[in-house]
Amino acid sequence: MSVRRSSSLGRRAVLGIGTGALGVVAGACGPTQSAPGSATGQPGGQSPPGQTQQGQQSSPARKGGSLRASTLGGLSKVFHPYPESQNLTTPHSDAWTLMGAGLISIDWDKLDYVADPRRDMARELPRISNGNRTYTYTLRDDIKWSDGRPVTAADFQFAWEQARKPENNWVGFSSVVARIESFNASEKTVEVTLKESLARLLGLSISGSIGPVPKHIWEGKPWLDPQGNPELLKPTVVAGPYLPKELGAERHIFGRNPNWWGKEANLDEVVFVNASAQTVLELLKTKQVEWTPSFPPAQYREAKQIPHVTVYEWTGAVGSYRVMQFNLQRPVLADKKVREALVRAINRADLVQFEDDMAEPQFGLYPNNFRFANPNVEKYNYDLNKSKQLLADAGFKLDGAVLKDKGGQPVKLEILWPTTSQPRGKMATYAQQQWKQLGIDVTVTGMEFNAMVDKYSRQKDFDVVMGAFSQPGLDPDTIKSQFATTGSQNASSYSNPRVDELLERGAAELDDSRRKQIYDEIQKIVVDDLPQYSMLTLKSFTAFDKKVGGVVPLKGGDILRSNNLQVLDWHITG
Amino acid sequence: MSQMASPRTDERAAGTATAATAGAMGHNLPAPPAVAQASRRAAMSVGFYRAAWYKLRRDPVTLGAAAVLGLIVLITLIAPLITEHVLHTAPERMVRGPDGRFAILQPPGVGYPLGTDDLGRDVLTRLLHAGRVSLSIGFLVAIISVVIGTAAGLVAGYLGGWVDDLVNAMIQLISNVPFLFVLIILSVLLRPDVMLLSVIFGIFSWPGTARHVRGVVLSARSLEYVTAAQVLGASSWRIMTRHILPNVANIVMVVAGFAVAGAILGESALSFLGFGVQVPLASWGNMLGGSQEMFRRAPWLVYPPGLMIFATVLCVVLVADGLRDALDPRVR
Amino acid sequence: MRDFVIRRLIQSALLLWVVMSLTFVLVRLTPGGPEAAMLEQPNIEPADVERLRERFGLNDPLPVAYVKWLGNAVRLDFGRSYHYLRPPLDVMGERLWPTVQLGATAYAIGLLGIPLGVLAALHRGRWPDLGIRVFTVVGDAAPNWWMALVIIVVLANLTGWFPQGQGRGSPGTWFLHIIIPALILGLGGVVAFARYTRSQVLEVLGQDHVRTARAKGLTEGAVARRHVLRNALTPAITLLGGLLPVLISGAAITEAIFNWPGMGRLFLEAALTRDYPLLLAIVTMLTLATLLGTLLADLLYGFVDPRVRYR
Numbered sequence A: 001m002s003v004r005r006s007s008s009l010g011r012r013a014v015l016g017i018g019t020g021a022l023g024v025v026a027g028a029c030g031p032t033q034s035a036p037g038s039a040t041g042q043p044g045g046q047s048p049p050g051q052t053q054q055g056q057q058s059s060p061a062r063k064g065g066s067l068r069a070s071t072l073g074g075l076s077k078v079f080h081p082y083p084e085s086q087n088l089t090t091p092h093s094d095a096w097t098l099m100g101a102g103l104i105s106i107d108w109d110k111l112d113y114v115a116d117p118r119r120d121m122a123r124e125l126p127r128i129s130n131g132n133r134t135y136t137y138t139l140r141d142d143i144k145w146s147d148g149r150p151v152t153a154a155d156f157q158f159a160w161e162q163a164r165k166p167e168n169n170w171v172g173f174s175s176v177v178a179r180i181e182s183f184n185a186s187e188k189t190v191e192v193t194l195k196e197s198l199a200r201l202l203g204l205s206i207s208g209s210i211g212p213v214p215k216h217i218w219e220g221k222p223w224l225d226p227q228g229n230p231e232l233l234k235p236t237v238v239a240g241p242y243l244p245k246e247l248g249a250e251r252h253i254f255g256r257n258p259n260w261w262g263k264e265a266n267l268d269e270v271v272f273v274n275a276s277a278q279t280v281l282e283l284l285k286t287k288q289v290e291w292t293p294s295f296p297p298a299q300y301r302e303a304k305q306i307p308h309v310t311v312y313e314w315t316g317a318v319g320s321y322r323v324m325q326f327n328l329q330r331p332v333l334a335d336k337k338v339r340e341a342l343v344r345a346i347n348r349a350d351l352v353q354f355e356d357d358m359a360e361p362q363f364g365l366y367p368n369n370f371r372f373a374n375p376n377v378e379k380y381n382y383d384l385n386k387s388k389q390l391l392a393d394a395g396f397k398l399d400g401a402v403l404k405d406k407g408g409q410p411v412k413l414e415i416l417w418p419t420t421s422q423p424r425g426k427m428a429t430y431a432q433q434q435w436k437q438l439g440i441d442v443t444v445t446g447m448e449f450n451a452m453v454d455k456y457s458r459q460k461d462f463d464v465v466m467g468a469f470s471q472p473g474l475d476p477d478t479i480k481s482q483f484a485t486t487g488s489q490n491a492s493s494y495s496n497p498r499v500d501e502l503l504e505r506g507a508a509e510l511d512d513s514r515r516k517q518i519y520d521e522i523q524k525i526v527v528d529d530l531p532q533y534s535m536l537t538l539k540s541f542t543a544f545d546k547k548v549g550g551v552v553p554l555k556g557g558d559i560l561r562s563n564n565l566q567v568l569d570w571h572i573t574g
Numbered sequence B: 001m002s003q004m005a006s007p008r009t010d011e012r013a014a015g016t017a018t019a020a021t022a023g024a025m026g027h028n029l030p031a032p033p034a035v036a037q038a039s040r041r042a043a044m045s046v047g048f049y050r051a052a053w054y055k056l057r058r059d060p061v062t063l064g065a066a067a068v069l070g071l072i073v074l075i076t077l078i079a080p081l082i083t084e085h086v087l088h089t090a091p092e093r094m095v096r097g098p099d100g101r102f103a104i105l106q107p108p109g110v111g112y113p114l115g116t117d118d119l120g121r122d123v124l125t126r127l128l129h130a131g132r133v134s135l136s137i138g139f140l141v142a143i144i145s146v147v148i149g150t151a152a153g154l155v156a157g158y159l160g161g162w163v164d165d166l167v168n169a170m171i172q173l174i175s176n177v178p179f180l181f182v183l184i185i186l187s188v189l190l191r192p193d194v195m196l197l198s199v200i201f202g203i204f205s206w207p208g209t210a211r212h213v214r215g216v217v218l219s220a221r222s223l224e225y226v227t228a229a230q231v232l233g234a235s236s237w238r239i240m241t242r243h244i245l246p247n248v249a250n251i252v253m254v255v256a257g258f259a260v261a262g263a264i265l266g267e268s269a270l271s272f273l274g275f276g277v278q279v280p281l282a283s284w285g286n287m288l289g290g291s292q293e294m295f296r297r298a299p300w301l302v303y304p305p306g307l308m309i310f311a312t313v314l315c316v317v318l319v320a321d322g323l324r325d326a327l328d329p330r331v332r
Numbered sequence C: 001m002r003d004f005v006i007r008r009l010i011q012s013a014l015l016l017w018v019v020m021s022l023t024f025v026l027v028r029l030t031p032g033g034p035e036a037a038m039l040e041q042p043n044i045e046p047a048d049v050e051r052l053r054e055r056f057g058l059n060d061p062l063p064v065a066y067v068k069w070l071g072n073a074v075r076l077d078f079g080r081s082y083h084y085l086r087p088p089l090d091v092m093g094e095r096l097w098p099t100v101q102l103g104a105t106a107y108a109i110g111l112l113g114i115p116l117g118v119l120a121a122l123h124r125g126r127w128p129d130l131g132i133r134v135f136t137v138v139g140d141a142a143p144n145w146w147m148a149l150v151i152i153v154v155l156a157n158l159t160g161w162f163p164q165g166q167g168r169g170s171p172g173t174w175f176l177h178i179i180i181p182a183l184i185l186g187l188g189g190v191v192a193f194a195r196y197t198r199s200q201v202l203e204v205l206g207q208d209h210v211r212t213a214r215a216k217g218l219t220e221g222a223v224a225r226r227h228v229l230r231n232a233l234t235p236a237i238t239l240l241g242g243l244l245p246v247l248i249s250g251a252a253i254t255e256a257i258f259n260w261p262g263m264g265r266l267f268l269e270a271a272l273t274r275d276y277p278l279l280l281a282i283v284t285m286l287t288l289a290t291l292l293g294t295l296l297a298d299l300l301y302g303f304v305d306p307r308v309r310y311r
Helices: A053-058 A090-099 A153-163 A200-207 A280-285 A297-304 A336-344 A348-354 A384-393 A422-436 A449-458 A476-483 A497-508 A512-529 B009-013 B046-057 B060-077 B079-087 B123-159 B161-176 B179-189 B194-221 B224-231 B236-273 B284-290 B299-327 C002-029 C036-040 C046-056 C062-073 C088-111 C113-122 C127-138 C144-159 C171-205 C208-215 C220-249 C252-257 C263-272 C276-304
Strands: A066-071 A105-107 A112-114 A127-129 A134-138 A180-186 A189-194 A242-247 A251-256 A269-274 A309-314 A319-326 A359-361 A397-399 A402-404 A412-418 A441-447 A464-471 A532-538 A540-545
Touching: A066 A280, A090 A242, A090 A251, A090 A269, A112 A200, A134 A200, A153 A180, A153 A189, A189 A200, A280 A297, A280 A540, A280 C144, A297 A309, A297 A540, A319 A336, A319 A422, A336 A384, A336 A532, A348 A359, A348 A422, A348 A532, A412 A422, A412 A449, A422 A441, A422 A464, A441 A449, A449 C036, A476 A497, A476 A512, A497 A512, B046 B060, B046 B299, B060 B079, B060 B123, B060 B299, B060 C127, B079 B123, B123 B161, B123 B194, B123 B236, B123 B284, B123 B299, B161 B194, B161 C002, B161 C276, B179 B194, B179 C002, B194 B236, B224 B236, B236 B284, B236 B299, B236 C144, B236 C252, B284 B299, B299 C127, B299 C144, C002 C062, C002 C276, C062 C276, C088 C113, C088 C171, C088 C220, C088 C263, C088 C276, C113 C127, C113 C171, C113 C220, C127 C171, C144 C171, C144 C252, C171 C220, C171 C252, C208 C220, C220 C263, C220 C276, C252 C263, C263 C276
Parallel strands: A066 A269, A412 A441, A412 A464
Antiparallel strands: A105 A112, A127 A134, A134 A189, A180 A189, A242 A251, A251 A269, A309 A540, A319 A464, A319 A532, A359 A532, A397 A402
């Protein structure tokens, strides 16, 4: 939910925020290349055409200056490099993008992993051996901490030894630690052995997730207690381009790391200022900030009209998408005909409007531009007559304007949506109107976010949920949690042995094109089964003051976190 | 302790643990503690009300406010007739333009005098219907607050002792329990509709009424005719209902007015946070809450419900104020 | 007097206990515990959630958790905030000063209601009274978040600026940043003070000794000075006691809109993220402050108003 409004009052965003920090390289420590999103590289039409990142580098960039950003969703409360789940938030990831560095990272232009000399700690991509299980990274010689001490293999080992402890509660415990058999860092190499042979993207994302922690600072201090370890609240020694200067309740200031070993940053300072959904863009408009990373889509047009502001808009190769989830345990919804009737009464072209046109129809299980997305699945195009026919086929009868089941009972459904997400509320209202035409009595229930999650995800007490997901990284394995029978996010209670088997095979398949075929098939089966209806892929957008140069959206979703650490190239002109 | 103790009605509704010996909703200062204030209440009589009416007639502000309020209530009462027969719309109808797209966020124009909202619905129609919801909440809360508050204040003030302590404790308790939680819990357990919201607001606003009533009762208790009734052996129940209750009528009317205002404002504050009346049902509060990000994009969504709330609250409070003044026997 | 204080202290302690207990139960019963949102993260397995629950002590049965919490709370140990990882009182401490600044300024603005109330009472029924009545009500008749946003939009249009956050540097900057949110918060106070003062003064004016004074031919000014002023000041003095909780409780929405790092926002944030330890600490401390403030107010009242008898 990087680019979307998360909440007006500073809360973890709706689904899947920052999840990308895992399953993507350099999870906690690295420049958390987390966020959803990735782009087709269409900068909002306002930057010079054909400008690429390379082109950017060749233009003379001014050094110095301060970039202030108005942010939604609060500021990070702690800065733990290996955070617990509740602390892995968008602002946390933003901060570590500035403060951290990792072994490797994602090139959001080529959509593959790289060892980028401008910012990564490994010399090159790891050597893969031992039947695809062992990944051996070689460290660069010149990497150092902000206090001037070299980053050593011991720092990696120290981090691993802590991260692997269950009691340290790292959010990546299940997705990273549990899949690593051994971790040996010595001299100049970091050797990670996975428990099983995994597909290359997945293997890189897991093995590259362990970044260093400054052992000379952290050793002997408690891992999770800020009272004994103030580093959690304000890191004094980091390995990334920026170092925290002031971390208050209303703004966070990051200044240059004097000992940064990568490509020199242009900006002296990056400042995050807290803002509410109502003021976030006003701050940019009144020149109190130079950047508004995310703002409500309802304000998109307004943003475009501000003379001194450039709005960048692109559709990521990864990113957020909206779905409608059905509870298959409900007798009415257990029948696929009914589900199909419901979704055929929904027109995606209408839904787009409720996102202020900042979205496009999606058919597969991944955002449209994701490499593994399969658009050649059943689209369930809008067809009200077919809906009615399907319901009749399923044994439902219209009694006047009321649809009744075989037992003569009127059909009733409830749609849940979280009150933190206005667009989803609109879509729920729209669905209510559409389904009314089928004779279904629909209640729309907006719920406080945590309460809603509890109701539908844990208690599984719901009919229909307006859901949202985020595809965080390059690997397609992420949908496992939604569609595997035992998946932790399988709210629909969907179960298909064939899909379970394919998901297992997909995670281990080494051949890229065969892998694509597997995930294509999974998508085809799941879309046919229809436990969940894909609605929209959301576009990314962000607004900068025109005096900020060097901004080039790539195929990442979030301009800061998943666009090749281009904050190093940003500069203030004029 | 004062209103300041809960900085603003809506802030409290927002769940701030505002200190509050002041009522959750009330705009009024509590009666001074344990003070037997000398009070000269005129006996209720026809002459008294005639004098009050005479005073009211010369109070243009109150009369004007009452007229506007009456108009607002009338319009919202007949809202379905207006929207159906004059505007030919329904509050939930999503209008499509000629291109097949929803007429979303259209500025005021032909067909929609106050524009359309972010779902392509007619704002004027929703505004009229929303008035029914908001006013219902306002009046329901006032009724609940007055009934419970008066009863509690009456027994607390008249009986005193442990009853008084108990009521006081409850008042303190309600003022200190975080409102937002009660709301979240109830809205999950039950469906948050107009009735439920009103009950919750009512529960959180009766302490204000009770405090006022108690104050009046304390002074009325020592009036000669009450003492006389006691000496004559009248039951507590009879004294409370026959002799003391009439004294309370004035203050109750006023407090009820503030409860109406407080509830309407409170609902809008909750809507700001997404906890108010749930869409698709429209209330002035949730129309306003839904427009919070569109101050520039669509001012026609922002100002009409805001002004309706403003006008309604203004009139209700002015009328209540005016009534209090007119009924106040202290200065003739 | 001493008995009164002791009695009230005991009452307050009891009440505090009930509020704490009730809040504890309410909070723990609210659907969607602190770990609910975690389910939304892919890659989080039930075992992860379980570990987190264990660490937060959420697996204890409610009575056990309650006893543990209460036992620690009386020693002012509220555990660790889930999100800040620190003791709640530390976190609250950082918010205290900004909250007090905003609360005190708003309170000072609210005090303007006293002269307005006196003025209105002295000119009862005439235009100053009507004017003040309308003004005070107008100030309080719209949702204050809405007013705040209207002000921000208008101010941004007119000046290309609006206040956000605390002003740093000069006192002028500080004032510019605090004045708008303080005004918005203070208006409610103006209304309340004005209304209260007006009715107090009216009551005094109707009292025998004032009537006598008037009958003796004292000028209105003299009457006002001698008899009215003292009574008019009563609420202000009384409210000093009530000031304590006001100053520290904060105002969530206004703070959020103006990016003021205050207690109200912290509370709302804690509520929405289900940060139980922080939330309970805030409720407990604010209730404590309220109760002490009320007690103080009652005592002060006795000093300024000799009619008060302590039971």
